[in-house]
Amino acid sequence: MARPKIALIGAGQIGGTLAHLAALKELGDVVMFDIAEGTPEGKALDIAESGPSEGFDAAMSGTQSYEDIAGADVCIVTAGVARKPGMSRDDLLGINLKVMKSVGEGIAANAPDAFVICITNPLDAMVWALREFSGMPHNKVVGMAGVLDSARFRHFLSLEFGVSMRDVSAFVLGGHGDTMVPLARYSTVAGIPLPDLVSMGWTTQEKLDAIIQRTRDGGAEIVGLLKTGSAFYAPATSAIEMAEAYLKDQKRVLPCAAYCDGEFGLNGFYVGVPTVIGADGIEKIIDIKLTKDEQAMFDNSVNAVKGLVKACKEIDPSLA
Numbered sequence: 001m002a003r004p005k006i007a008l009i010g011a012g013q014i015g016g017t018l019a020h021l022a023a024l025k026e027l028g029d030v031v032m033f034d035i036a037e038g039t040p041e042g043k044a045l046d047i048a049e050s051g052p053s054e055g056f057d058a059a060m061s062g063t064q065s066y067e068d069i070a071g072a073d074v075c076i077v078t079a080g081v082a083r084k085p086g087m088s089r090d091d092l093l094g095i096n097l098k099v100m101k102s103v104g105e106g107i108a109a110n111a112p113d114a115f116v117i118c119i120t121n122p123l124d125a126m127v128w129a130l131r132e133f134s135g136m137p138h139n140k141v142v143g144m145a146g147v148l149d150s151a152r153f154r155h156f157l158s159l160e161f162g163v164s165m166r167d168v169s170a171f172v173l174g175g176h177g178d179t180m181v182p183l184a185r186y187s188t189v190a191g192i193p194l195p196d197l198v199s200m201g202w203t204t205q206e207k208l209d210a211i212i213q214r215t216r217d218g219g220a221e222i223v224g225l226l227k228t229g230s231a232f233y234a235p236a237t238s239a240i241e242m243a244e245a246y247l248k249d250q251k252r253v254l255p256c257a258a259y260c261d262g263e264f265g266l267n268g269f270y271v272g273v274p275t276v277i278g279a280d281g282i283e284k285i286i287d288i289k290l291t292k293d294e295q296a297m298f299d300n301s302v303n304a305v306k307g308l309v310k311a312c313k314e315i316d317p318s319l320a
């Protein structure tokens, strides 16, 4: 059986890391597309030359031509610009919306059956626009944010409790931005919910609140340290986890920016919700009941996403 084909649209910091991880995990052959001539070709060759030491079998190539992504099983989109210090994700909207148009059309024309994972920011609006421009089925176009946000939350919690990250599970809902909603009561250490751990005296509510705020600011913390761009190792790992769930029909339960059509009381918006990813893409959205306080935080986050989608429609009236 032929190896799966993975197209990476954007060969920058995240794109290069995605290609390296896909090769190391032997998820399939990788084609990197980027408008910057030489960048995808150079990264593909460099990664291919690590193959003899790593011992992986995966073909790597770079291109400026959409025809070369033909028949891709998975497309991961990072094309666009990333944040610099002092910028919010929303500042990227105007530039990246134009990029989503060319990318959406390029994927639809050449790889219409692919599972498409968008990473470009501002995420919840860009994945919505990418889906609109591509016209592809909603269950096959999804945004990566929740896996990363919950990984950050899990990492900080493991430091606080002094336990393995593997035994910490965390739940983050809502838009990928300052209004994201980390859900403490569904986040656990080996199944013990965080509020119980506070009652048991393992941590304090103040410490937990600080961890939740650090999770919300997780992207900005790294932008502030790097100064020249934004996070790329953990974002790439998160998207690879989603791609693998699709390619191997793993039925993983992962928080993703998925198209809600009735779920969570939303009609026609992409927002971070718990999903099941398998061979049909987003196979299910798990529509959990929120408490009054959680619902208020979720509504606030959804309103921020709605504002960004409205701005997209104003910039490009073909989306209205």
Ligand code: A3D
Pocket (backbone or CB within 6 Å): 009, 010, 011, 012, 013, 014, 015, 033, 034, 035, 036, 039, 078, 079, 080, 081, 082, 083, 092, 096, 099, 102, 103, 119, 120, 121, 123, 144, 145, 148, 176, 229, 230, 231, 232, 235
């Ligand atoms: P960067 O290293 O700048 O790579 C972006 C690449 O896109 C560059 O190589 C560009 O040449 C290329 N590009 C620009 N326009 C086009 C186009 N029209 N077609 C094809 N390629 C194009 O950025 P990065 O890899 O660090 O980040 C990529 C995106 O991911 C940015 O928008 C970030 O804000 C976003 N991001 C999202 C998350 C989430 O959790 C959602 C996390 C981190 C970064």
